[in-house]
Amino acid sequence: MSLISAEFLLFTAALSAVYFLVPRKCQWAVMLAGNIIFYLLVGKVFPIFLIVTCISAFCCAIMVDRVRERFKKSRSECHTREEKQKNKELCTRIQKCIMAACFIFNFGIWAVLKCSHSLPLPLGISFYTFTAMGYCIDVYRGKYQAEKNPARFALFLSFFPHMLQGPFSRYNSLTETLYEAHGFSWSRIKEGGIRILWGVFKKTVIAYRFGIIADCIYGQKTEYEGIYIVILMIAVTLQLYADFSGYMDMAAGICRIFGIRLEENFRQPFFARSIEEFWRRWHITLGAWFRDYLFYPVSMGKGAQALGRKCRKRFGNALARIVPSLIALFIVWTATGFWHGNAWNFRIWGWMNFFFIGSGILLEPVYTKWKKLLHINTESRWWKVFQMCRTFWLFAYMEMFSSACSASAAIRLTVSLFHWSVPDGYALLETFGMEGYDVIVLLAGVIVMGIVDVMKEKKIVIQDVVDRMPVVIRYAGIVGLVYMVLLLGDIGTDATKGFMYAQF
C-alpha cells in the first residue's frame, strides 16, 4: 500500500469510522490494531524489529523506575548524609547498567542494519529506535514515570503517522492526546482533510517535478556544468522540503481527524538567517532529540568541561566557555551524518554543518567588528534577505552533496559548478524531459508554497483564513486542489521509495 493511493485513503477512512463507532474506552485499542494492520500493509513484512524495540524499551523503563522506587524506600532508612549519598550512587549505577544494556542492544541492531549493505533497512527503524531510546532516557531522568501497560506503550511507539518518517514524538507530549478518548467532529475532519490535501499536493505535484530534474542530473552519465548544477541545488532542496514537509502535513492532518496532537517538524526553514537557526526550523524534532540526548550530556560531561577549564588558562574565558559545546557539536553532527546514511557523503555533510555552525559561533566577535566597521545595519530588511539567501545556498549545496551517490560524485559536481556555460531555455527543458506546462506548474506551486510560508511566518493561521473565505471560493479551492493532484500529481508510488525520508 502506498501512502498516496486510494487504498491508504480507504484505510484511514475505515480506521476513523471504527475509531469513532466503538466505545470511547476502546478507541486506543482500535488505534493499536490499526497500526499493526498499517505496518503489515505498507511494510509487507512482520514487524519483528519494531516488536523487539518495543519490548526492550518497555522493560528497560519499568526496571529503571522500579530501581528508583526501591532505593527511595531504602534511602528513608539511611541515617547519615554519607549513607544517603552511597545509596543514591548505587541506584544511579544500577540504572545506568540497565540503560547501557538497552542502548547497546537497540542502537546495535540499528547500526548493524544501517551498515549492512545486504540487509534491507526495516521500515521506520531510525525513527522508532530513536523515539524509544528518548523515552527510556526521559524515564531515567525522572521526567515522567514508565508506562505500565505494554499495549499502550506499543501504541505510542507504533503510532502510524509518526512511525515511518517521524516526527520524533516525546512520550509525554504525544500520549496526552493519543490515550485520550475523542468524539467525532466534522470541523476536525474538515481541517485535517485540508491539511492532508495540502501535503499530498506538495508531495505529488511539487516534489515529484523537482525529483525529475534531480534524477535526470544524478542519473545521467553526461557531465553537467554551471547552470545545471545551480538548478540541481535548487531542485534537490525544494524537492526535499516539499516531500518531507508534505508528509508532515499529511501526518498532522490524519492526527487532527482523530483529535491527536502531533509535534510540528517544520517552521518556515527558508526564513532562517543562519545554518544554526535553519536547524531549529527544519526537522525540528530530530534536532531536539540530538540536543537533549546527546549535545547536553556530552557538553556537560566531565571530560568536555575539564577541557574547557584547561583552555581557559591558554585561550581566555570567551573561548573556554564554548569549547565543551564545540566538542559536543562535532559529535552531534557526526552522529547526524551517520543517522542519514553510512557513506562518506553523509559524513562530510554532517561535518560541513558542524563547520558552518561552529565557525559562525566562534567568529561571532570578528563578524560583529566587521559589521560595525562596514556600517551594516543588521536589522535592515536587505541584510536579513542577504542572510536568508546565504543560508539557503549553503543548505542547498550541502543537500546536493548528501544526495549524490558518493562523496567523489559530490566533489565532481562541486568542481562542475565553476565551469560555467549557459544553454538556452529549450535545451534545459529538453534535458530534463519536461514540458512547458511542467515549468508553469512548478513555478505556481513554489509561489503558493512560499505564500503559505510567509503567512505562517507572519503568524497568520491558515485555517482561519480558509474559514473566513466565502463558501463558493473555499470549495472551489478545495476542488481545484483535488483536481490538480489527480491531473498533475504523481500518485501511487511505492511507500518506501515514494517519500525521501522513509529510506532513513
Add this chain to the structure above:
Amino acid sequence: MEELMQLLSDVRPDLDFTSEKKLIDDGVLDSFDIIAIVGELNSLYGIEINVENLLPENFNSAEAIYALVCRLQEE
C-alpha cells in the same frame, strides 16, 4: 546574586538579565549559552549541575538560576 548577575552578563553582555523572565521559553538563550552558563556556575559555586536540572523553569530568569544554585548547594 550580584556575583551571578556579573557571571550572566559576562556570557551574554547584550542581555538585561534583570528584566528577562522567559530566557528559555522565548528562545533568548540558545544551547551554547546554557552550556557556557552551566560551566561558569559549576566553577564559581562548586556545584554540579546535571542534565536533569536543565529544565526551562530552572533557567528562565536570573532568579530561577539563583534558586537552582542555592538548592544544589544545600544538597
